[in-house]
Amino acid sequence: MSAQPTVAVIGTFLVDILGRPVGDIPQGQASVRIEQIRITAAGSGAGTAVDLARLGAKVYGVGARSTDVIGTVLAGLLADEGIDSSLLKVLDGAQTSASMLPIRPNGDRPALHVPGINGLVRVSDLTFPAWEGIDGLHLGGVDAMRNLETTELVGVLKAAKSAGVFVSMDVQSGRPADNRSDILDLLPYVDVFMPNLEQAQSLVNAVDPEAVLLALLNHGAASVILTLGPDGSLYGSGVERRRTPVYPVEVLDTTGCGDAFCAAYLMGALRGVDVPERLQLATAAGSLTATGLGSDAGIVGWDQLVDYVRAADVRGRLG
Template sequence: MSAVAVVGPHLVDILGRPVSEIPAGQGSVVLDEIRVTVAGTGGGAAVDLAKLGATVTSFAAIGDDLLGRLLVTQLQEHGVDTAGLVTKHGQKTASTILPIRPNGERPALHVPGAMASLQAGDVHVATLLAADAVLFGGPETTPRLLDSEGIDLFGAVRAAGIPIFVDLLYPGRPETLELLAPLLPLVDWFMPNDQQLRGLTGVDDVVEAARLLLGRGVGAVAVTVGEHGALLVRPDGDPVSVPALPTTVVDTTGCGDSFNAGMITGLLLGCTAEDAALIGCACGALVASGLGSDAGIQDLGGVLTLISESDPEAGRRIGGHVAAHTATALDA
């Protein structure tokens, strides 16, 4: 099993569906479903990575409140190592209320809580250096990890040859690009959605926006583009489109986080970037079919089944990497 260290925002999501409108005054509406899940570009991806078979360690700042304890319990139930979660006394755990519209859209009511207080001293360096990959989710939410000590921390990871994956939690803004400037040359894969990428760079064309990040030192860019799947932009070739997989959309919460988990899993299995992104798209399709960022995905086998139904040849290729990886792990 590959080891992944996940650094960044871990939130509690409270979701209800379907919500067509908020009742006036003290009115009420009966919903079909309400769920509480671990979410965020850190927490949501950590759960999905664990479901896909990775050994996952989470690093984040949480509050000393009921939501923090609930978050830890849910992560542990999924097999995630929570030793890296730092409790900040007197602070709240980051959380979001999401009234999910009938078409799957998700307006958000958000409390940032303690997540911005995470700093380099809170992160166990040895664990990062023992990982096969590091996901730094939502760096714009943890600005203290972008100071000199934080950059030194990720520089050590990069120097050790461990790939670093980065995504955003919030909508992209030009000032965020400048905030991320010292981190970008350390990033192997930057993985925003198309709206975040446009907002971050101020460039409407997704390929040109991605190339701007390459010019800032990013190794490669994987952009999720909703119902159109994903787009891979690398310095050494033409952009490559990876198709979305069929799904019935219930809730789009966490689709980007699941894409990240799937693509990281595929790359660690030895898949090409294209097949790894296809695993990511399959994870996104599964998550979109249920409520919450942990919906849909059961295990890697279920993801491969969905891929094989849509593209049998890709299913055989990816299945071969899974079998080889499993055999290697058993021999070890």
């Protein structure tokens, strides 16, 4: 496949405002000085789209923003990354989705989130590309888009699959209160499903990673990767299981690590890289993202990831 695959990303597009390090919120109207504040295009849709673009893909963003200033900022951030946002619909009815994240000194990321327009958009509001010109499709956080009907999304995936598109998916929420088990109906049309363990546990009646993996495969996914935080990841398909350890890095902020993992794995698949190396590249992407502030931190390009993995192999990281 082309060294520059074309990818459509359907999902949550929003703006993050991040500050670090934040130990405690000051009382009353007191203030405290911190080291850094950033604004980024984020969410499981936009975050993955940005990383895909940096890794060399031509990217179409498929989702929604509002007519407000935040929406204008989001469009500008996407344009700066070379992402085609002509399919990002401008809608009324709510503000553009956004989050404020006070990043703790240990890298944890509590969030204050406004679902905004992402919570209102319907499949009928969206415009999709001509699938014959698309190599990959990533569903990024469609579980958080409460008005997207799964039955209508199945129709979108069927059209993409009939055109030979490679489909990946993750989810955005891991809270049991946000559980949307109907999202499992999409798995028969997905080549790789990449949730973290907490998210996956909220979808199936299982806790142990192996049991969770098997349950998701039984729902029809061709392959599943559970990201396990400091324990790396667990990959499974109908014929294979594989664990991949993390790359040790100094963690600054864990925002967007999962998005980077998804982007790198999808790019590896589209560039014909075998599964073990895809997993190493994806793990490297997630680890590097944790070294900076925001979901777009740490990722420079495809060659950076390849060089990072090769250097780690020389050091004996993978045994």
